[in-house]
Amino acid sequence: MANQEKKRGIGFYLLVGVGALFVISIISRDKNTSPTTSTSAASAARPSSAPEPPKAPQIDARVTARELFEAYEKNEIAADNRFKDKLLEVSGKVDNVGKDLLDTPYVALSTGGKFDILGVQAFFDDASLPKLANLSKGQDVTVACRCDGKFGNVMLKECTLK
Structure with missing residues (x-):
């Protein structure tokens, strides 16, 4: 009870x-x-008006993956002054599509060298996975990214495919 x-x-x-x-x-x-x-x-x-569409971010520089990588190979400090924390439009050929150790999707862009170990690596968010799944090695692509400098590879963050 x-x-x-x-x-x-x-x-x-x-x-x-x-x-x-x-x-x-x-x-x-x-x-x-x-x-x-x-x-x-x-x-x-007040009369109603449609909200302004968001403005597309301004591209600071347009370069190829090879030009970007070579600039960092020649002088990392000068390349940082020119590219780091800037919005770049980078074009090149897909060398590899994958995920890093933290499961972040990326596209490695070829720098043109036959035996290059280091290169340009563009990181994307998970929302980009369907588009990235359609890429293949050797395909020409253009990405818009914020340059994060060189840490072995030239690192590009917050990327979108153009």
Whole structure:
């Protein structure tokens, strides 16, 4: 008998807790979404206009993968001054498509050397996986990326396929 009363007590407190969370969520939602009368009146007085579409980021430089890699091979400091933290449009041939140790998708761009171990590596987000799955070795591509400098390879981050 005592065990049954204990179960009822737990059920009651559980029901009260869920109800309290429900009320709090409704109050919180109403505070965040309810328009004020002054905003509504101001909106009604103004003609509505479509929001401006986001502007495409400005490309700072257009280079080939070979030019970018050679610039870093000749003088890393000068290349950083010219390319690092800038938005680049880099064209080249696909050498490899894969994922790094952290499972981040990338495309390695050929730098033209027959036995090159290092090169240009363009990193993408997971949303790009369907497009990356259609690439093949030797295919010409152009990517827009932010240059992250040289860490063995010339690293390109936040990339999109053009």
